Amino acid sequence: MTRKYHLAFPAAFFAALFGLSACRPPAPPPEQPGSQVYIQTDPAGAAINFDGIDIGISPTTLPSVRTGEHLITARKQGYFEARKTLSIAAEGRIVEEIKLAPIQGLLIVHSVPAGAEVQIDGANRGRTPVLVRDILTGKHRITVSLPGFVPQVRDIDVAGRVPQKVEVKLTSSMGQISVASTPAGALVTLDGTPSGATPCEIPSVAPGKHVIEIALQGHASARTEVDVQAGQKRAVKITLAPLPATVLVNSIPGKARIYVKDAFRGESPLNLVLPAGAYTFRAELNGFEAATKTNTLAAGETNTVELRLTKNTGAIILVTEPADVSVFIDGREYGRTKALQGDVASQELKIDNLPQGQALLHLTRPGFFDLKKNIDISANKTIILNEKLVARPVPFIPNVIVRTGPAPEQTAKGVLKERYANGDTEVEVAPGIFKTFKAGEAVITPIPPEPEN
Structure with a gap:
């Protein structure tokens, strides 16, 4: 809304000036003495009031001001009101300058974490926490920055001397990574750099993609890529797969049957690949007590299991007369x-x-009485036995003639017992007496049967 203001002058002044008369036409006004007043302010743009009348915005000019004392008032937002008395003693041109004092606000800037640099409208004003005592009223832009954190910008409007508080929580310009594994205790590397053992926290990670590697003895290593954002925390959780265990199973003596958790797996020596854990190994072999052993196999390790069997049987060494x-x-x-x-x-x-x-020992051969006897077998002992069979009495009826030479004493009669594939011949040369003739050693011919009457 625009307001019109007029300077107040005495009615006689107007009458004389315009030559007003109720009886005659107006006459040209006489020159009114006065001074020209030019008013300027620092800064410009202040509202000027002259002797109680608003006359405009500085800089401004009053064309004719009478002599005497006058009051000039200048007002501008953000500045203290300024008043000045103007004394005019004689006519002329007067330049009057009024300097306005700015109204300065109070500003308190805090940050978390503290120690951040504060700039107001681009000018450095210290580090948080900071009290700014000389900020002008009006709109301002505050920038709070700290290495490793994302700068924060705030726009404020300072209204007066009432303290104004600005609190800024800074967000890290780096990211974080938390790493956990099952089982725990795995070694962690970030982009090839060792970074602790799980569970662990990796602070101050630059934004971008990174490679996490996790390694634990006895387990397959794990590798994953993580995209880190500024001010964020990424969680990495990995379950590590256990490596199988290898085991060599030996037995003494060898060639024993090997059982693992009661399941037959083969004969010793035996190589096995098994998941980590506890196992019962058993070796069995005829003539021996079974041997059992329980072992815990660690993931990824090579183990050896040796099973020593104890002999639980005995043996005999037997010599017979006759043979066969x-x-x-x-x-x-x-x-x-x-x-x-x-x-x-x-x-x-x-x-x-x-x-x-x-145990019952039983010996038998045609033409001989069977021999039976009880023997006591002891573990891991050997019994030596010499056994002689008794021939059954049979009639001695020669059926072959045996000639070993031309002389009469080199000719005998006997009973043919057996001809062998190698040409040897076994003959009973006398009752109960047997002799084996090598091939070519004797001429053996059958005795012709006697003619029947």
């Missing part, structure tokens, strides 16, 4: 004794892995 005797123990046949060249007794026959305790 069938041998039975508790009804099970273990073979025949073999002839020993030039001897009526047999070669030694060893029978091993016999269960300990009492």
Whole structure:
């Protein structure tokens, strides 16, 4: 709204000036003496009041002001009101300058964390916490900055001397990464740089993509990429997969049957790949007590399990007379004794892995009485047995003539017992006496049967 102001002058002045008369036409006014007053302010733009009348905005000019004392008042937002008395003694041009004192506000700037640099309208005003005592009223822009944090900008309007508080919480320009793993205790590297063991916090990480690697003995290493944002905290949680364990299972003696958790896995020595954990290994071998051992296999490690078996059986060494005797123990046949060249007794026959305790030995050969006897088998001991079978009495009826030379004493009669594939011939040369003739050693011919009458 625009207001019009007029200077107040005496009515006689106007009458004389315009030559007003109720009876005659107006006459030219006489020159009114006065001074021209030019008013300027620092800064310009102040509202000027002259003797109580608002006359405009500085700079401004009054064309004719009478002599005497006059009051000039200047007002401008953000500045204290200024008043000045103007004394005019004579006519002339007067330049009057009024300097306005700015109204300065009070500003308190805090930041979290403290120690941040404060700039107001681009000028450095100190570090937080800071009290600014000389800020002009009006609008201002505050910038709060601290290395490692994102600068913060605030626009404020200072109205007067009432203290104004600005609080700024700074956000880190770096990011953070928290790393956890299952199981814990894994070594962490960030972009190849060691950064602790899980669980751990990695502060002051530059924004951008980073590579996290996690390694723990006995587990497969893990690798992941993390995109870090300024002022943010990224959480990385990784479950590490355990590596399998390897185990070599040996037994003494070897060739034992190996069981793992009661499941047959093969004969020793045996290589196995198993998940980490506790296992029971068992070795079994005929003639031996089973051996058992429990081992805990660590992930990723190589282990050796040795199972020593204790013999729980005995053995016998058997010599028979004659040879070619069938041998039975508790009804099970273990073979025949073999002839020993030039001897009526047999070669030694060893029978091993016999269960300990009492057993029945049974020897048999055609033409001889069976021999049966109880034997005591002891663990890890060997019994030596020499057994002679008794021939069954049979009539001695020669059926071959044996000639070893041309002389009469080199000719004999006997009973043919067996012809062998290698050409040897076994003959009973006298009742109960047997002799084996090598091929070509004798001429053996059948005795012709006597003619029937």
